[in-house]
Amino acid sequence: MVNLGEIFPTFAADTTIGQIEFHSWLGDSWGILFSHPADYTPVCTTELGMVAKLTDEFKKRDVKLIALSCDDVDSHKGWIEDIKTNSGFSQDWPYPIIADQKRDLAVKFGMLDPDEKDDAGMALTARCVFIIGPDKKLKLSILYPATTGRNFDEILRVIDSLQLTATKRVATPANWTSGNECMVLPNIPDEEARKLFPNFRKQDVPSGKNYMRFTPQP
Missing domain, CATH: 3.30.1020.10 (Antioxidant, Horf6; Chain A, domain2)
Structure with missing residues (x-):
């Protein structure tokens, strides 16, 4: 777990845009890392589609987006087509999705929901939101259970507050x-x-x- 005000640790990961190192990918921007229980799940599909449609709003605030789900990159790429169809988003996919099949990052950052398990009995990733500043410090974290979808208008609102009160x-x-x-x-x-x-x-x-x-x- 990372506490507010602490440096959010960097990590290497496979994503839908290739291998990344988190701090290098983030650069001098604000960032949101948001996790999902699994690919091809209904609530997650609505969430990723909503974020895609709000991409311009996040760009206005100099916020980079990156999602995480406990499936592999090929699965993510297939799932993206479902997300685009469901949400009506027809542009190129605007942000990467991390593959975390072994739950390494989910465990490291305290993302697991013990009450929600997959068919193999493994705990699903909860719906975490981590907002990280340009200084790489954790500015805000929100943890939702797997069954409750997030309100991304609220996440835009708290970014406005964080960026205002930072200066x-x-x-x-x-x-x-x-x-x-x-x-x-x-x-x-x-x-x-x-x-x-x-x-x-x-x-x-x-x-x-x-x-x-x-x-x-x-």
Whole structure:
């Protein structure tokens, strides 16, 4: 397992675009590694198709995408044709899929779902999302069970938050989306906050503590 803020370890892997070394492939971009239980499974098919259709949105944010599934490259390539047909995606396939037949990476990164097994009794890979920054550090991880598909609009939303808060001294409140009000960090005194965020406002609370401070998105 990798903790938030730690360097996400590099690895070599066979993929649908050939052999890669993860850090070299990522370069100076943000990256998302998202795992799948198996090829030719219904929920995964909808997920990979949705990501393909959102490729331009990820590109706008300088995010590279790479998937992982516990089958071989030939299986992945055949599965891609099903994904494209199901999703209506007709362009060249936009991101690689890692082959992890032996579950080496699934074990290394804590991706296995013990409650979901294949016909041979091997644990399936859960639906992990790892967001890695240009500094190669893990910025966010989400773990879904194999039976629950992911919301990739939410993943775009959290990328917007991560990229904003990496460079501006703000936090984002519940259900925030890009362009909405942000929150002034608690460790910034009011005097400094007025200089950084001239239009910030305070919201009164019964405790009388002035910690609910909002500002237009910087």
